[in-house]
Amino acid sequence: MSTSDALPTGEPGVGDGAPLLDVRDLRTAFDAGGGSTVRAVDGVSLTLERGRTLGVVGESGSGKTVLSRSIMHLFADQAGVTTEGEIWFDGRDLRALRRPDLRDVWGKEIAMVFQDPMTSLNPVRRVGVTLSEAMRRHLGLSRSAAAARAVSLLEEVGIPSPQHQMRAYPHQLSGGMRQRVMIASALSCGPKLLVADEPTTALDVTVQAQILDLIDREQRERFMAVILITHDLSIVASRADAVAVMYAGEVVEHAAADSLFSRTRHPYTEALVQAIPRVEDEPHQRLFNIPGMPPQLAAPPTGCRFADRCRYAQDRCVDEHPPVDSDAQADGHVARCFYPVGSDEGREALERNAARGANAVGTPVQLVAKRPSRPRSKEAV
Amino acid sequence: MQVLPVLLLVSFATMVLIDLVPGDPVRSILGESATPEQVLAKRAQLGLDQSVVGRYVDWLGNALHGDFGTSLQGNQDVGGAISQRLPVTLELAVLAALIALLLALPSGMYAAYRRGGWFDRATEAVSSALVSLPPFLTATIFVFFLAVNAQVLPVTGWVPLSQDPGENLRHAILPALALALPEAAVWMRLLRADMVATLQEPYVLAAVAKGMRPTNVVVRQALRPSAISLVTVAGLSLGRLVGGSIVVEFMFALPGLGNLMIESVIRHDIVMVQGLVFVVAVAYVVINLAVDVAVAYLDPRVRQG
Amino acid sequence: MAVAQVSRAAVSDDQVVADGVAPDPSAPTSPPGAGRRRRSRRLGLWLAVTWLVVIVLAALLADLLPLKSYSELTGVAAQRPGFRGELLGTDLLGRSMLSRVVYGARASLAVSLGAVLIGAVVGGLVGLVAGFYRGGFDHVVTTLVNSVLAFPPLVFLMAIAATVGANLVSLVIGLAVLTIPTFTRLARANSSTFAEREFVLAARSMGVRNPRILLREVLPNVVPVLLSYMSLLLAVLIIAEGSLSFLGLGVPPPTPSWGGMIAAGRQHLADAPHLVFVPGVAMFLTVFSLNVVGDRVRSHFDITPTTTGGTA
Numbered sequence: 001m002s003t004s005d006a007l008p009t010g011e012p013g014v015g016d017g018a019p020l021l022d023v024r025d026l027r028t029a030f031d032a033g034g035g036s037t038v039r040a041v042d043g044v045s046l047t048l049e050r051g052r053t054l055g056v057v058g059e060s061g062s063g064k065t066v067l068s069r070s071i072m073h074l075f076a077d078q079a080g081v082t083t084e085g086e087i088w089f090d091g092r093d094l095r096a097l098r099r100p101d102l103r104d105v106w107g108k109e110i111a112m113v114f115q116d117p118m119t120s121l122n123p124v125r126r127v128g129v130t131l132s133e134a135m136r137r138h139l140g141l142s143r144s145a146a147a148a149r150a151v152s153l154l155e156e157v158g159i160p161s162p163q164h165q166m167r168a169y170p171h172q173l174s175g176g177m178r179q180r181v182m183i184a185s186a187l188s189c190g191p192k193l194l195v196a197d198e199p200t201t202a203l204d205v206t207v208q209a210q211i212l213d214l215i216d217r218e219q220r221e222r223f224m225a226v227i228l229i230t231h232d233l234s235i236v237a238s239r240a241d242a243v244a245v246m247y248a249g250e251v252v253e254h255a256a257a258d259s260l261f262s263r264t265r266h267p268y269t270e271a272l273v274q275a276i277p278r279v280e281d282e283p284h285q286r287l288f289n290i291p292g293m294p295p296q297l298a299a300p301p302t303g304c305r306f307a308d309r310c311r312y313a314q315d316r317c318v319d320e321h322p323p324v325d326s327d328a329q330a331d332g333h334v335a336r337c338f339y340p341v342g343s344d345e346g347r348e349a350l351e352r353n354a355a356r357g358a359n360a361v362g363t364p365v366q367l368v369a370k371r372p373s374r375p376r377s378k379e380a381v
Numbered sequence: 382m383q384v385l386p387v388l389l390l391v392s393f394a395t396m397v398l399i400d401l402v403p404g405d406p407v408r409s410i411l412g413e414s415a416t417p418e419q420v421l422a423k424r425a426q427l428g429l430d431q432s433v434v435g436r437y438v439d440w441l442g443n444a445l446h447g448d449f450g451t452s453l454q455g456n457q458d459v460g461g462a463i464s465q466r467l468p469v470t471l472e473l474a475v476l477a478a479l480i481a482l483l484l485a486l487p488s489g490m491y492a493a494y495r496r497g498g499w500f501d502r503a504t505e506a507v508s509s510a511l512v513s514l515p516p517f518l519t520a521t522i523f524v525f526f527l528a529v530n531a532q533v534l535p536v537t538g539w540v541p542l543s544q545d546p547g548e549n550l551r552h553a554i555l556p557a558l559a560l561a562l563p564e565a566a567v568w569m570r571l572l573r574a575d576m577v578a579t580l581q582e583p584y585v586l587a588a589v590a591k592g593m594r595p596t597n598v599v600v601r602q603a604l605r606p607s608a609i610s611l612v613t614v615a616g617l618s619l620g621r622l623v624g625g626s627i628v629v630e631f632m633f634a635l636p637g638l639g640n641l642m643i644e645s646v647i648r649h650d651i652v653m654v655q656g657l658v659f660v661v662a663v664a665y666v667v668i669n670l671a672v673d674v675a676v677a678y679l680d681p682r683v684r685q686g
Numbered sequence: 687m688a689v690a691q692v693s694r695a696a697v698s699d700d701q702v703v704a705d706g707v708a709p710d711p712s713a714p715t716s717p718p719g720a721g722r723r724r725r726s727r728r729l730g731l732w733l734a735v736t737w738l739v740v741i742v743l744a745a746l747l748a749d750l751l752p753l754k755s756y757s758e759l760t761g762v763a764a765q766r767p768g769f770r771g772e773l774l775g776t777d778l779l780g781r782s783m784l785s786r787v788v789y790g791a792r793a794s795l796a797v798s799l800g801a802v803l804i805g806a807v808v809g810g811l812v813g814l815v816a817g818f819y820r821g822g823f824d825h826v827v828t829t830l831v832n833s834v835l836a837f838p839p840l841v842f843l844m845a846i847a848a849t850v851g852a853n854l855v856s857l858v859i860g861l862a863v864l865t866i867p868t869f870t871r872l873a874r875a876n877s878s879t880f881a882e883r884e885f886v887l888a889a890r891s892m893g894v895r896n897p898r899i900l901l902r903e904v905l906p907n908v909v910p911v912l913l914s915y916m917s918l919l920l921a922v923l924i925i926a927e928g929s930l931s932f933l934g935l936g937v938p939p940p941t942p943s944w945g946g947m948i949a950a951g952r953q954h955l956a957d958a959p960h961l962v963f964v965p966g967v968a969m970f971l972t973v974f975s976l977n978v979v980g981d982r983v984r985s986h987f988d989i990t991p992t993t994t995g996g997t998a
Contacts, residue, residue: 074590079497107592114590119583124605124680134591169681185591390833398845509981513974515925517932518966521948525955627840628929639840643933646844658841665836 018091020192020225021048021071026085028070036298040066042249043085045324048242050192053219053226055236055257057272058246061294064229065115067246068197071227072110076102090192108138111186113215115198117178121170127154128166131185138189153184157214176207180214187218193225194218201230212239233272237261242332245269248295248305251324255333263342265335267310291363304336312339312349313359384666391662392444395655396437440655449656459656462641467660469539470630470637473560474622476553478615480561481568485611489572493607494599496577504569511566517628520559524632527555537634556629564618571614575607582606609679616672731982734975741972745792753785757940775960778950783960786942787968793854793937794944794969798923800858802916805865810912812866813873818881818900827874831867839864839926844935852938857930861923872915876908917980921973928969944969 028041040063048054058064073094075081087094090109094102114120121130131153132146141149147166154162157180170178179199186194196215200208216239219226228240236243236257243260245253245268253266264270271290292309295301303318304310310317322336339349353365415423431439443450449459492501540548579585580603588602627639634640638657645653677684744751759780774783816827843860850856880886881904889899930936931945939946944965951961 072590074586103592103594105592106590112587112590114583114587116583120587122584122588122602122606123682125602133588133593133597137592137594137597171682182587386829387832387836390829391836394833394837395841398842509977510970510974513921513970513977515928515969515973517929517945518948518969521952521955521962521966525959627838628933631933642838642841643844646841654841658838661838662836666832669832 018088019047020050020090021046021227022086022088023047023071024086024088026067026070026087027083028066028075029082031080031082032298037082038297039249039300040297041070042297042300044070044244044246044249044251045085046244046251046254048193048225048227050225051219051223052241053228053239055240055243056227056229056246057231057233057236057243059231059294061248061297062246063249063297064231064246065197068112068195068227068229071195072106072112073097073102074106104138107134107191108189109191110193110195111189111191113179113182113186113194113196113199116202117175117182118170118202120182121178123170125169126166127168127170127173127181131166131181131188134185135188149188150184153188154181156218157181157184157187158210159184175203176210179203179207179211183211183214183218187222190222191224193227195227195229197229198231199228200235201232215239233276245272248300249297250305250336252306252337253333253335254324255335256331259331259333263333265333265340265342266306266337267312267339267341268306269335270341271309271311304338307359308361308363310359310363311353311365312337312341312346313353313361313363314339314349315360318360384670387666388659388662389441392441392655392659393437395658396440396651397433400433400651444656444659449659450652457653459653462653463638463656463660466636466638466641468542469635470626470639472542472549473553473557473626473629473635473637474619476557477560477564477622477626478619480557481565481618482615484561484565485568485572489569489611490576490599490604492569493573493576493580493603494595496580501573504573508566508570511562514563516559516563517632519562520556520629520632523555523559539635552633552635556626556633556635559629560622560626564615564622568611568615568618572607572611575610576603579603579607605679609676612675612679613672616668616675619668730978734978737971737975738979741791741968742795744788745795748788748792751788753788754782755785757781758785774964777947777961778954778958783947783964786947787944787965790942790944790947790965791968791972793941794924794927794972797854797858797861797927797937798920801861801865801923802919804858804862805919806869806912806916808862809866809869810873810908813870813875814877814900814905814908816870817874817877817879818896818904820878824874827870831870834863834867840930840933840935843930847935852935854937854941857927857936861926864926865919865923868915868919869912872912873908876911877904880904880907914984914986915980917976917983921976921980924969924973924976 023044023046026041026044027039030038030040032038042063044067046054056064056067069075070083071087073083073087075083076095076097077099083095085095089105094105097105121127128147128150131150132141132143135141135146135149136143139146151162151166154165159165159177159180165173165177170181173181179202183199194215199215200211203211212235215226215228218224228236230236240257243253243255243257244251245260245266247268253260253264253269255263255265260269261273264273268290271288274288275290277285277287290309295305295308301307301318303316303320304313304322307313307317316338320338322338324334324336325340337346339346350365353359357364359365429436440450449463451458488500488504492504495501539552542549576599580599582603585598585602588598593602626637627642629635630637630639631643638661641653642657644650645657774787777783777786812827816824842864843857846856846860850859886899886903889903890896894902927936927943928945928948931943932949934946934949936945937943947965948962948969951958951965954961
């Protein structure tokens with residue numbers, strides 16, 4: 001393990017116990033032409049400690065990819081993009097920095113792993129060059145020193161004949177290997193936070209578990225914070241310490257992973273969990289799906305954004321926008337809902353809707369629903 | 382391999398074409414008062430009594446040995462005349478290409494990087510205008526303002542590179558510039574368009590997210606993939622420049638292949654024209670091959686089939 | 687003489703951002719002023735179209751307009767524009783510049799348009815068939831295309847002129863032959879792309895025979911692309927014809943031509959610059975307008991890949 005000794009890592013338990021990442025009311029809006037603005041991230045707050053994993057779950061269009069970029073403040077000084085809020089990272093507000101200073105943070109203290117390794121690696125450059133770049137830039141290493149480190153990184157992420165692969169081009173590697181290279185590149189300067197944007201979506205199922213295991217292992221060894229962004233609930237079930245569920249640019253539920261599944265509070269989360277087909281189900285069981293579609297982010301509704309698809313929706317949901325509440329037990333489990341699942345208000349709301357056959361918006365509602373249970377995590381095949 | 386058929390076809394077509402041109406080269410050599418016997422004799426001497434195919438085969442055989450024959454006018458050795466004039470045209474073409482690159486590369490990169498900014502808009506307008514200006518017009522204007530009025534640069538004439546590089550450059554700069562400007566405009570727009578597309582690629586974002594500086598991103602990450610189209614187009618332009626800088630050579634009275642071409646065609650000097658066309662075709666083909674090699678170098682995905 | 691035109695990448699400049707898709711973070715820090723740019727673009731486009739309409743109408747209706755004959759000597763030579771009612775002045779022989787420019791427009795436009803149309807039809811058909819069927823015919827076509835491109839255009843044109851006679855017809859034919867490679871390449875690239883698309887496969891599986899597929903399915907898709915390039919090639923040909931006339935090898939006298947007028951006025955730039963600038967500006971505006979319009983049209987239709995093949 002001599003290579004690990006030489007690698008910079010985040011120190012555990014340092015400082016005043018403040019979280020490594022503290023995002024407060026982050027907003028990112030795009031100027032979509034013709035005067036309209038797309039509010040892709042509309043008031044997201046979350047925290048993350050060192051060495052912990054936060055899973056961010058959402059369907060496409062929920063804003064989770066924009067969130068990943070926003071957390072790094074990649075949109076700084078960019079034309080047509082407005083950002084608000086605070087991003088406290090390791091004692092500094094990233095939003096107060098301009099691009100030149102942010103470039104010292106990117107790649108060195110916060111690193112990102114992208115979704116599709118085929119297009120995220122420069123096709124005309126050799127793997128070794130791509131790997132060495134960040135180290136030479138941030139750590140000031142010479143070409144040979146960086147190359148040596150690159151080789152050990154390749155070994156660490158499980159690439160066979162690393163010395164030889166240094167001279168390979170991305171198109172000569174398989175998808176899984178490319179993603180490993182991507183991860184190696186992200187880890188090269190020993191970041192304190194790793195943002196993994198759907199790292200396994202573009203990969204075969206058999207490879208997915210391997211990559212996730214790799215990220216797990218690296219996290220433990222380096223005591224890194226990890227943000228795992230995905231649309232796949234089963235991934236966050238097994239790999240994340242805490243989960244944030246995103247819908248239409250907002251975090252609608254945020255809890256420890258266990259709590260999210262055992263004490264689901266937001267109707268959207270409940271519906272997501274129900275939609276997962278399970279091995280124990282009867283054959284030919286009709287799959288549950290959520291009726292309707294997410295709202296246009298250029299013109300979000302005034303009330304709750306999930307209202308038109310929600311079984312529990314009442315009139316209040318249409319008129320008022322639900323803030324993030326706190327759980328009575330204050331274990332950090334929060335949800336944006338007036339009638340949370342499993343609460344008295346929630347049960348009454350559901351009965352009321354079932355009785356009249358539709359929710360406050362008019363969408364039909366059935367009373368009977370499967371009991372949500374924690375989905376099984378994917379095993380390595 | 383396309384090279385061989387193209388060269389054969391071009392050289393044969395030239396012979397046929399010139400053959401179709403009315404007017405008897407023999408008569409123009411011997412004059413109107415020549416007797417029929419003299420004409421026949423001369424014709425036999427020049428091998429003009431054979432069929433086109435026969436003449437072509439003869440010519441090809443000689444050409445492969447490097448002998449392009451003797452000019453019908455003035456008894457000049459064709460090969461010699463060509464090799465004397467080739468450096469001029471080559472220098473002009475290369476200089477024009479270099480100037481065009483020098484103008485197009487930085488402006489194309491910067492316009493793409495600062496897309497929509499004032500520089501981008503300004504260069505778009507300027508390049509549209511330049512593309513619409515034919516070289517002979519720009520050359521005329523240059524000559525007027527720089528040579529006639531300001532007397533800064535010479536209007537006509539040429540000094541060989543080996544003799545005096547400084548003077549050579551003074552004579553070459555205006556014609557090269559006139560040739561370079563429209564090319565630069567096209568190349569710049571092409572590079573800009575490709576680079577704008579490349580800068581959207583995920584791997585560019587990945588480089589930015591690694592903290593790479595803008596110079597690195599634009600030049601080291603994005604330039605190579607974007608340059609592929611540019612190299613192809615530049616290569617084609619170079620090939621064209623070699624064969625087509627005629628108007629400029631004419632205007633500036635430069636002793637290059639272009640001027641020789643004009644004179645030879647006007648005088649029906651078949652042999653000279655044949656040799657010239659062949660050389661130009663070879664240059665075009667060679668440059669095309671070089672372009673293919675360059676593209677393979679730039680894009681490793683192309684290399685293994 | 688630039689006759690070979692190449693296809694350029696079609697990139698839409700107005701980037702509309704969809705939610706969830708992060709735009710390029712290395713984009714400019716200055717505001718794009720998108721609204722401003724769009725407005726000035728539209729203005730430019732309309733100006734270009736206006737000029738083209740004016741010049742085309744003038745060329746078409748030249749005989750009907752109250753213009754002096756272009757060969758009539760109105761008297762005073764080499765007069766600046768505005769002198770005694772002559773809108774654009776007179777040339778070295780005292781002929782009306784206005785008339786000469788208008789009739790010159792007619793010559794340039796007629797020659798270029800004729801050449802482009804012939805080139806488009808012939809080149810388009812050949813390329814269409816070559817790209818669809820591939821195989822031996824395609825090889826032959828590619829060799830021919832490369833040969834024409836390798837051939838010095840001037841020699842070809844001069845030979846044609848010397849053979850058939852230096853008149854407008856020979857000029858049109860010569861220029862047409864030189865545009866054929868471009869259209870062939872364009873048609874071929876698009877034809878082969880479309881030939882691999884599903885709707886062709888579907889037609890074939892329904893039993894439709896190849897020639898019909900070619901005519902009914904592929905051709906209608908290739909034609910718009912060819913049309914979209916015509917404006918650009920027109921611009922190129924006007925320049926080519928201008929260059930030829932400049933060398934004295936183009937439109938034969940007494941018909942005036944822009945290139946010829948520039949050549950004639952070349953030596954007198956000092957004392958009578960209008961001799962060069964009047965036809966020069968006319969030519970520039972026409973070519974510029976054709977380029978502006980052509981770019982706009984092309985950006986709607988172009989799907990050709992950016993790299994045009996070398997000798998392969």
